[in-house]
Amino acid sequence: MEKSIMPHGHGGDPTLTRLLAALRGQGIEVDDSPRRLSEYSYDASNYRVRPAGVAFPANVDDVRAVVRECSALGISITPRGGGTSMAGNAIGTSLVLDLSRRMAAVEKPDAGEAAVWVDAGVVLGELRSYIESVTEGTLTFAPDPSSMTRATVGGSIGNDACGNHSVAYGRMTQHVEEVELVTADGAYLRAGRNFLCAVDHRDGHSVARAAELLHGLKELAQANLAALRVELGNIPRQVSGYHLGHLLPENGLDVAAAMAGSEGTCAIVVRAKVRLVPKPRTTALLCLGYANTIDSARDVMTILAAKPSAIEGLDASIVDIMRHRRGAGSVDSLPQGKAFLMVDFPGDTIQQASAACERLLAKLAADGRILDHALVTEPLERAKLWRVREDGAGLSSRRIDGIQTWPGWEDSAVAPDRLADYLAELLPLVERYGYTAFMYGHFGAGCVHMRLDYDLRSDNGRHTFEEFTREAAKLVVAHGGSLSGEHGDGRARSELLEVMYTPAMLGIFKAFKHQWDPAGILNPGIIVDPEPFAASLALAGVAQPGPGHGEPDAAPGTAVVHSAGNRELLPVVSPFVGNTHACIGVGRCRATSGGFMCPSYRATKDEKDSTRGRARVLQELVRAKGTSHDGWSSPEVREALDLCLSCKACSAGCPTGVDIAEAKSQLVDEHYRGKIRPFTHYSIGWLPRWLPFLTRIAPIANAGTAVRPFRIVGEWLGVSARRRLPDFAKRGRIRRRVREARFTDNADLLLFIDSFTRAFRPEVVPAAARVLRDSGASVGCTPDACCGLTWISTGQRDGARRRLARLITRLDDGTDRPIVVLEPSCAATIRDEGPKMVGGAAAARVAARVRSFSVAVDEAMSRGWRPTAPAPEKAVLQTHCHEHAVFGSGAQKRVLQAWGVPELVESSSCCGVAGNFGFEAEHFDVSMQVARHSLAPALAAGGGALVLTDGFSCAMQVSQLDSNRSSLHLAVALDPGPSREAGRVPGSW
Template sequence: MSHVQTPPGRAATERVDGALLGRLRELGVDADASSRRLAEYAYDASNYRVSPVAVVFPRNVDEVVATVRACRETGTPLTARGGGTSMAGNAIGPGVVLDFSRHLNRIRGVDEAAGTVDVDPGVVLADLTRRVEEVTDGRATFAPDPSSKTRATVGGSIGNDACGNHSVRYGRTSDHVQEIDVVTVDGARLTAHRTGLRATDPDDRVSIARAAELTTSLRRLAQDNLATFRLELGRIQRQVSGYHLEHLLPEREFDVARALVGSEGTCAVVVGARMTLVPKPATALLVCLGYDDIVDAARDVTTILEFSPAAVEGTDEAIVETMRFRRGPDSVLGLPAGHAWLFVDLDGDDAAAVAAEADRLLVRLATDGRLVEGRAVPDLGHRASLWRVREDGAGLSSRLAGGGESWPGWEDSAVSPNRLADYLGDLRLLLAEHGLTGVMYGHFGAGCLHIRITYDLRTEQGRTVFRAFTRAAARLVVRHGGSLSGEHGDGRARSELLPLMYSADLLAAFQHYRRLWDPVGILNLGSMTEPDAFDAHLALEGVPARDWRTSFDLRAVGAGSEPTEATASAPDPWVHAVQGCIGVGRCRADTGGVMCPSYRATRDEKDSTRGRARVLQDMVRGARTTGDGWRSPEVREALDLCLSCKACATDCPAGVDMATYKAEFFDHYYRRRLRPASHFSLGWLPRWLVLTGRVAPLVNAVLATPLGKLAAVAGGLTTKRRLPRFAPADAWCREVAAAGVSPAGAHGDRDAGAVLFIDTFTRGFRPEVAGAAARVLAGAGEPVTCAADACCGLTWISTGQLDTARKRLAKAAAALDDGTNRPIVVVEPSCAAALHTDLPELVPTEQARRVAARVRSFATHVAERAATGWTPAPGRPVPERVVLQTHCHEYSAFGAGPQRAALTAAGVQQIHDATGCCGVAGNFGFEAQHHEISMQVAENALAPALRESGPGAVVLTDGFSCARQIEQLDSTRSGRHLAQILDPGAPVHAGAATPISDDPTNGNEDTP
């Protein structure tokens, strides 16, 4: 096996690129060669970066054939890609990248009788499973379930022979392939099946001839290597490294389909597949087992396997601690004592029998003496939280709560399960020998270990350690009878190391097999045979040193407030922050959590958190794709559809906070440049509210005339959305006073139990909510002080006017720092989040940190009080049904649970979560150029929830922007703040809210 040749010079490459793009246009294929797109697709979830020359999103198989033909004619490499979640570098390449996930993603038919499903390669695994279970009424399912199943595709799973959490029971993707439709480099359309190969179209003579020729050659290859294939391949369950040529043996009935699985796109382009289904057990029970040590856990695996589990997954405490650090203590529920854990899934047809089996397992393990604590987890909520810890392991382990970072590279080696504990013990010694630490998790029941390692890939010294350790680790796993790869494939990460695992004869057979399929050598270069060096094309290498001055304090921190030693030698904080995205792609999932709302609306990589992060990573590299740094129009374009919802700061396992990065970039990009009009009309909104409050009736009257639309256009606002009515300046004071609370300022009564912060939005648009909040807090039996003489600076943050935002926040910190620890209860959740999160990052002082630690959203405070035994709205009838729209910033800063907990404590019986961004997200939905996408985002969750809930349900929208979207979607309803629902002094409201008045004052002149 040898390295590929040095690529041609830039001038020669540009000639090839031009010829390719011209040929694609002639063939009617739309190829995107924009610099932003090339940056997005230069990465997958691995350590590598290889920039393509174009990206194609084929709409049908004919476009795939045309693209392959153009690449062959011009000698351009071609890489097929699904969700782009490969951890071995299998989904990036130097030529054309074919992304199947955008258009070729149909489920063509489920045949329950035959036990098969016919799919396009771009179908997401979780979507496939959901569809199969719907069609079969839960009788059957699709088995492979890797942790990335919410964004990984069938084509990618075929390419890598993906497995998943339940592989103990169901094996690998290759165990579930019936037929695979492919396009070869010469344009033939073939179908590989369980006993051979045929032309996909029985009337296609060219493909018939190619199928016959290839069949003859493959049979000869198998016959010439009978002993080699039998002795070296298929030795353990997770032997994924290399080609799976044992399936070509006579005793395997010449199974060409299964031999193609795991070929990583190096042989042909997958354009369709028939996959097999499995029966779905009627019941399942998770058993969670706690151990002192990950090796102790591995030693119990062989015992656990005697109980025929469907899954045996392992994780360690570093991942659990990071989950709790990032998403709150309630994000991990039902975990027994220990420092390492196994998640064991037992299933069957009878729930009682499964529970009894779980009891027997626990008794057996307790007798063996390694188990610290074990418990069955019947609660579905607890079970979901535990599985999420495991499924987010790759991202959580990359940026740990205790500080530092870790990377893939040796992340999925495998041994026989009975060798796993010994292998882990030896691997830990090897890590220590090289001064490294590994965060371990994985498919313990199948002997497959995932590990993230604290490599320093930015320095030559660190890369020297990486090279030495990786070679030593490869030799170690081979000594244990294992495989370099147990799931993710060899790719760029391990292909160079295959000679340590396989004989020269087998390697020669691998190379011959690949050339039979791809004689011109253009498919997925750099992997399998003729590999690139595993330390070539590292994404962290070659990033130039530069002082990227930022307004936000982006220094990496651990569980404390100070930068950690592990990150002290890291690059500039801005570089370190944007390199946090490691490509796991959870932002491309359409279920679970809130991110990424724009991607869920457009299904385009450029609108995902990952896509934006990759463009920023190219920016700090000084890559030609985004070479203007802070002034780069490509980066500005990439960030345009980010709603600044901040959901990624919580939902992204690696903690990427794109809203912060967007604000920072805009701050630099627009310095000494003309800003959009909306940055003044909306960005300066708190200033305008001071003026409009003095003449609110007049302003509202003018806005109700055609002049209102002219004002909107002048301010860069959409005319398709009704502007809110402005409240008189003193309306909120009268509301609070009527509730028996004096608006005397935060320092007014230091013996008060809480400070009620009346934010700018509430003062300017919803003063009635201030009164309701004051009455609720007063009803909790705690003295309340009111504060309203500060601003959180949110509108300046979201438009990237950070000098002003910092000044506003510094004044807010000074106003609110009263020398007590009283909670500061903020009515508007976006303002609460700004004071809680952005304040200490923009004003990194002890005073700011003190104030931020005291800040609560209104819902969080109510939930905390309810947890101590207080009943919200005692004696007050509450709605039977509530549609809950949690503001994105509340979700990010305070979690998804407080509003539900408060409603439950108040006695609300039916709560329907409209989980997802409403689409307005502060400025975004009011800006003219973003109105359409804002409404598309609403269709992700909120609009369907409104349609399904019916007119009798109250809609809870603590966020002002969410309330505006409700009114836009349904003029007969308006969102209600939690304070209004719980308000003991307000009239009882039935389901639908009163429509907004056409009165220009909107009822704001008089206290309700």
């Protein structure tokens, strides 16, 4: 095999130096910084391979320039899309070519052809949304893998991905009409059914190379007709190896289809013409419950005969994980059972789709395997059930007890009619090796996804992993199956292709690769001349704090490290290490729509600003020699965490719960311990300490913040002069508002008045008290206390811990009365940080009592109460990111719907201020970029509607975007007013 000349980290390699200089001289962005190499050392697989550098081409000409320079110098290339590969297809010692960052153009679809040309870096979910919007919902892009919110077209072609609805729509192979390719020697070609030509006929090199390749491919197919017909294309999901059956005469020599599944080893897909399909008008979901997974698999053929669009399977372990992480309400729509099939039926009307479900139920009832069922036609309830399958699969990366699970044997496939028999042998095999399986999959296509709790840290564990994988490979092949059903072979399965294919077929694969890439510079070690699948495992060399699979407890302050078969103890940099090692690289933080994370990535589209990129850099802190152990002092760590808003969205949105905000706080705390800190740590970080004084001199303070010289000085000290600053409330006004609340002793619930509400929005206090009384509760007030939020966000954790401990002492009054906190970030801090930073039974008791205001109102509405204030016709809702992370964002939406708001516009991301971040001078621009992603469009869509911002930082950003527009706390919006409240008699709360 032609190996890359690049070692792990080039260390001044003169060949690489020449390459980088040549590319930079042509205006192409390339990066070989330690931080960047850390980010691109991983994908979503079990592997870690440090690249030589990363290039970010802006167009096809850039790709050709990169390839020509690499070809001339003998440097290998690894093409990469969203980096979501679970088989290790997107990492290498090569120069990584990231096509996702800048190559994301979509042409206008040709409705007559029902096809569209797109760049390789276009994200599947974004493509689907765009197509549905421009065709007014008549057409869509069908492939829908679970990673569709971040997986790219180019990467999905490389893996031949599909998704939940492949029963109806097939794999990417069936949706690629033409592709544009850059070959290993820089030729620019277009390929399709029965043609391969130069994109530009004036480009002599490309014309000659196209002719040479087309002739060679025809000869290769003609010389191997029998082998190609016998060994390839036998089952719906035979993704392993090259798809050379498409070169057969009866298949029209479809070069584009043959390139699907080639994993970047033959040519670089830069553009593709993809097929569009009619979008179903409506869909009904039939969820079936079974006693076990094998019973569910035995019904697959009966279900397939009914022609649904999806047949997805999952077992009880996925449901248990979902229940544990998302709450019992997330799975309460499932029927009874220990295994489930989710069957989608499209239709022109919901009655038509439901009738198809009923006909299938009658047939299945006769077979007697189903225990229970749920037929769902309401879109929101249907989406909730699908989330069990989609989110539960992602959450299964960590068991309920915290043990991590891994891919490795996550993509095997057999013919659907052999699925039950295959599972009947596979599951006992898993049990025999002592593993726990979390299983789901595309059962209608015979594809089984599972995550297993391998021990990949110890020598014995990796040896067992290798034995199991080889035995599992033999088992699936014995059932006529494929090692891969949609994830590709990559580093995980390429070595095992010898189990699946004859030596003759492996020779044909090698010849195919050689025709395209004779020097072997494209993604070496994948499919052809493979690397051992147990090599380059990421956990072989990772410091794991405390006990791990097969490991004794590490001594305090140390961690177990395995490197080259040797076991040693290394210092643990910080307690955050275990949390960041939970990152498995699925890249949900790179999604650009839906959910709250990661706001800085959405602003910059740079891997370094994703939760995944940051976690990967932090993981490198505990690796062997040659990697920085300087924490926040390390330039790569500071660059990675600089734009983290500390919004905590990752703690809830990441499937493994990686909390970068906590990691950043800990690192900053370590770095500045005993040192002079930045001015903003004392100004914004200590703001609750200054507020009592500033409210006493409110007129002077407000005048000072408005004077330009003071703003300029503030800018120099780190507080942005461009940021609109709030007015401090006068001390007398604050006292009047608190008296107006009419708090009582021995009340049913207590209102916690945080520092920000008291100093900047005191009118919220009486409004909240009136709303809660109107709901039937008597309302008291907690003792004054500070949760220490600003100390946490600026990495002053000892100060935060003291304040939280004092707060817990004051609030732990021996009752279980709810504590309603007006500022969502303070509520989240008491609920989440109190037990973690202070600990003990008292912290747990107080945390359990804490509600955000919207949660408290939602609870009251669930008991039948309705506000007396009139509901607006339309509202714009900005949920605070901390509330979303700790309490979820559903409460506010339910309150507004129950209140009777007919039209609701939601902002689905952080506002961009996130505490101190948006006030800091160096972060102002990014803060506004974040706001323009979600909040600004929501405000525009809402027109003159009521804007709700319970979070003070969110309210500040609304006023920054539009100085003439104000927003309200939910309490003020629901406030019945003193006159309305006076006539009510409090009821039982």
